[in-house]
Amino acid sequence: MTVSIVIPVRPFAEGKTRLSPAMSPEQRAQFGESMFRHVFACAQAVGDTYVVTRCPAILALSARTIAETAYGLNPALEQAAAELDREKPILTISADLPLLAADDLRAMLALLDDVDVVAAPDRTHTGTNALLFRQPRLMPYVFGGASLEKHRSAALARGLHFTTCCREGLATDMDRPADLRFLRKAGAPWSRNRKGSTL
Numbered sequence: 001m002t003v004s005i006v007i008p009v010r011p012f013a014e015g016k017t018r019l020s021p022a023m024s025p026e027q028r029a030q031f032g033e034s035m036f037r038h039v040f041a042c043a044q045a046v047g048d049t050y051v052v053t054r055c056p057a058i059l060a061l062s063a064r065t066i067a068e069t070a071y072g073l074n075p076a077l078e079q080a081a082a083e084l085d086r087e088k089p090i091l092t093i094s095a096d097l098p099l100l101a102a103d104d105l106r107a108m109l110a111l112l113d114d115v116d117v118v119a120a121p122d123r124t125h126t127g128t129n130a131l132l133f134r135q136p137r138l139m140p141y142v143f144g145g146a147s148l149e150k151h152r153s154a155a156l157a158r159g160l161h162f163t164t165c166c167r168e169g170l171a172t173d174m175d176r177p178a179d180l181r182f183l184r185k186a187g188a189p190w191s192r193n194r195k196g197s198t199l
């Protein structure tokens with residue numbers, strides 16, 4: 001099955017603010033870029049991968065890009081969905097998933113045999129780290145806060161079949177210093193492979 005994959009990215013120098021207690025601004029930007037490059041490589045192994053961002057430097061890194069004109073995560077994703085192939089499933093994934101593997105994305109896609117919408121929860125089962133629709137614009141993006149329940153409710157309200165995909169590579173986003181401690185313990189392959197890692 002072919003799939004459009006969308007990675008939304010906030011400019012590296014602006015993002016990951018909740019890691020401020022543990023990292024300098026330079027370290028956060030470097031960490032954000034390293035994670036993005038990792039997620040991008042995983043996505044490219046699985047589908048046609050698009051990056052939606054307002055950052056010119058990130059736009060220059062990628063072949064398929066969507067310049068964000070609708071400022072903010074949900075508007076940027078709606079903008080991307082409006083521009084992509086209406087016949088293909090659309091998978092959006094956060095750029096801060098250092099333990100992600102291509103097989104995690106394939107596992108999400110396999111679930112589309114039975115449902116319309118697949119959400120990958122974070123480790124606390126409150127946020128959404130990846131979201132797959134059978135077709136673009138089946139329902140709105142409602143990221144922010146406890147978005148897992150918001151996505152579930154939005155799907156059910158439209159009569160769509162919804163399920164979750166719970167895997168460590170999808171669940172381990174890097175929001176807070178506690179997530180960095182979890183990543184250090186999880187370790188390989190992320191920290192082994194990165195010279196000059198800020199971890």
Ligand SMILES: Nc1nc2c(ncn2[C@@H]2O[C@H](COP(=O)(O)OP(=O)(O)OP(=O)(O)O)[C@@H](O)[C@H]2O)c(=O)[nH]1
Binds near residue numbers: 052
């Ligand atoms: N295109 C785009 N992507 C965004 C925007 N805000 C967040 N993202 C991306 O959405 C995903 C999830 O974002 P968060 O985990 O909240 O990341 P963040 O905003 O960098 O982190 P905090 O500053 O700590 O809230 C990441 O891939 C971010 O880069 C935005 O305004 N535009």
Ligand SMILES: O=C(O)[C@H](O)COP(=O)(O)O
Binds near residue numbers: 143145173
């Ligand atoms: O679920 C969400 O809205 C996204 O994952 C962003 O939320 P978080 O970064 O606070 O988990």
